[in-house]
Structures are given as structure tokens and as C-alpha cells.
């Protein structure tokens with residue numbers, strides 16, 4: 001069987017979460033969204049959550065070693081042996097290097113990186129309309145991807161709210177962090193011949209179609 005080892009890269013609010021959820025359903029692969037993993041840890045007040053919260057509240061990145069540990073655990077667990085979708089990781093060059101060496105250690109490699117790109121202006125517009133379900137964090141947008149019933153999640157039935165870090169001043173800080181620390185990954189993966197750029201400013205259905213087409217052209221990792 002061929003394995004799909006995929007990274008979704010892009011600025012906050014470019015649609016990675018929406019597309020990741022759709023891909024996960026389609027491809028039946030484990031989907032690791034590090035923002036969701038960290039928010040769950042904060043909610044449960046685990047050691048990782050207690051450590052991460054102050055960084056997240058400010059819109060700063062959580063230290064690399066915390067994230068590298070989280071992803072290494074999942075890759076070593078066996079549940080991702082037939083492929084995975086990473087969303088929000090890696091977000092720095094040291095995280096990308098750690099991922100490369102972990103995969104190398106496991107005799108594996110990345111299939112491709114999908115950059116869902118968007119302008120800063122578009123991102124501010126999107127994040128101000130973004131709503132997430134209180135229960136499981138399913139993502140909506142009041143204008144581009146509304147729920148069937150106003151204010152209620154289609155999937156888990158819980159209330160839809162604005163994330164604290166989607167407030168305008170925190171969004172601006174997250175964008176600065178993205179340009180400084182995460183954008184260098186575009187070149188990092190370009191040099192490895194893994195980067196595929198998708199225009200994220202389109203409606204979610206169009207972005208999904210572009211991603212699907214792209215995935216069908218990727219050469220898959222040979223697995224067992």
C-alpha cells in the first residue's frame with residue numbers, strides 16, 4: 001500500500017483546518033492539527049497545556065521542544081504508519097528539521113507539502129469571521145462557510161464562538177510570527193522539491209478541488 005505523508009502549510013486562517021478536516025474524512029488518515037491538540041491540552045490542564053497557554057494567549061509560538069515531542073509521540077505510536085496529515089506543524093525551521101530526522105529514523109519521508117496561501121488582508125478578514133465549536137473545535141466562517149443553523153455546529157451541536165486568539169490585536173501578532181518564523185519553511189520545502197502552492201483566497205470547495213487534483217499527482221511513499 002502507498003502512504004500519503006502530508007503537511008498543510010500556510011498562514012493562520014488560510015483554511016488549513018477546514019481543508020484538513022475534509023481531507024481526513026476523504027483519505028481516512030490521522031490528522032494532527034497542533035493548534036487543536038494544544039487547545040485540548042489547555043482545556044484539560046495537562047503539563048503541556050499549562051506550559052502552552054501563556055504563549056497561545058499572546059499569539060506567540062509555543063517552544064519547539066513541546067511541539068516536537070507531541071508529533072514525535074504520534075509518529076512513534078504506530079497510528080500514523082500508513083500516512084498522516086499535519087496541520088500547523090512544523091511552524092519553524094528547527095521543527096521541520098526535527099520532523100525530517102524523526103521520519104528518517106523511522107525509514108520514512110514526506111510525500112508533499114501543500115502551501116495554502118493568502119494575503120495578510122484576506123487573513124484578517126477571514127479570522128474576524130471565523131467561529132469554532134466549543135466542544136470539538138470544528139471550524140466555520142460566518143460568510144464563507146456558515147453552519148446550517150446560525151451559531152450551532154453542524155457536527156457536534158455545540159455553540160460556535162470566536163477564539164480568543166482570533167481577536168484583531170492577537171491576529172496581527174500571529175501574522176508577524178508567521179512571516180518571521182514560519183514563512184522560511186516555504187523555501188525550506190521548495191529546496192527539497194516538496195512544495196506545492198494553492199491559492200487559499202478561493203471558496204473552500206474550489207480549494208478542496210485544487211488539493212484533490214494536486215494529491216492525485218503526488219508520488220506516494222511505498223509502505224507495507
Ligand code: AMP
Pocket residue numbers: 012034035036038055056057059060061062063064067087088089090091092095165174
Ligand atoms: P492554530 O490553531 O494552528 O492557529 O494554533 C494556535 C496556536 O497554537 C498558535 O498561535 C501557537 O501559539 C500554538 N501552536 C500551534 N502549533 C504550533 C507549532 N507547530 N509551534 C508552535 N506553536 C504552535
